[in-house]
Amino acid sequence: MKGLTILFSRVVYAISWFYLAPEIPKILTYYHQPNSLAGIVPFSFFLGSGVMQVPSAYLGTRIGQRNSLVLGLLIMSGSAFSVALSDTFLSILLSYFIGGVGASMFFSSGGAILSSLNRSRLSFSLGLYNALFCVGGFIGLNWALVYNLTGFKIGAILVGVMTLASAMTNLGLPNQKPTWSIVRNRNVIVLGIATAGVWGIYYAVGELLPTFMVLYEHQRAITSSAITSSLLLFSAVGGVMSWIGDRFSKFKLMIISSVITSLSPVLIYTSAYTLALALLGIFNELAISLLYSITALQGEIRNSSISLAVVNSLNISLGTWIEFLAGYMGYSAWVVLAVLGVLPLLLLVGLKTHT
Secondary structure, eight states, X not given: XXXXXXXXXXXXXXHHHHTTGGGHHHHHHHTTXXXXXXXXXXXXXXXXXXXXXXXXXXXXXHHOHXXXXXXXXXXXXXXXXXXXXXXXXXXXXXXXXXXHHHHHHHHHHHHHHHHHHTGGGHHHHHHHHHHHHHHHHHHHHTTHHHHXXXXXXXHHHHHHHHHHHHHHTTTTSOOOOOOGGGGGOHHHHHHHHHTHXXXXXXXXXXXXXXXXXXXXXXXXXXXXXXXXXXXXXXXXXXXXXXXXXXXXXXXXXXXXXXXXXXXXXXXXXXXXXXXXXXXXXXXXXXXXXXXXXXXXXXXXXXXXXXXXXXXXXXXXXXXXXXXXXXXXXXXXXXXXXXXXXXXXXXXXXXOOOOO
């Protein structure tokens, strides 16, 4: 497997998506904010990432994908330092938004370079890319352990230091430049819109379940984060399983996995709590890994940073609103989210892809 520095950075990158999740209840309390704003903290990061996916991909056509990747990690590092120094709720949101902007520069460039280096094992390499995101997410969801030892500010600074170090490890990557024309591919746009609900459900559970458990089940923050983090372990399994897509129909497997993903959150209300997280984690990661593989094949692989950016931008921009909605739905959130995950998949009926 080539591109090990990208895979290492993917772990560190993922920590930034989740390291504030365990602290959301405390942040709301400290700054006297209502519980209904729980979703706005992760929303600020996702908004920055979603809005800037396509502009960041265009930047990659000008300065090269390696330079875009490194710059993104540097911005994410600065964001974590800024979060640590923030003294208002608004400044935390703005700092985290900037982190999302940096994340947009890393994702598509990292995925494109990794795809180019591992053409014969495309589904597996992108599945591993996603699996390692889950490893980083698991660490981020358990960052409460670090906060308990060091305090919030030092904990956030440590995220910044690690991200800065990871940026330096990627300076030796090839600096390929993609072609911009792939941005107009209709299949890529449909794929992004249709899977936005699948993407959004996963992050709604991952980001908000700790708060859900604290508010409605009266669990401690550390306990709720530890339970939720099992979702990331199951997701890592799903990412590794993506090798199946190199042998069978990627498109059919993606549809099946997406439906299972969409329906699984309903089980959160039952005694089959662990089963819900297992199904969601495994099949969501398999679905998204196959989605990325299908997307990368819509044009030349060297242009996949553009197509991946378009799909991810649509996933984040549309899926984030689903997560934001969950913050207001309270106890009934998971039923509504299941419906919103399944319905957009109907857009895939009759879609012709290269797989």
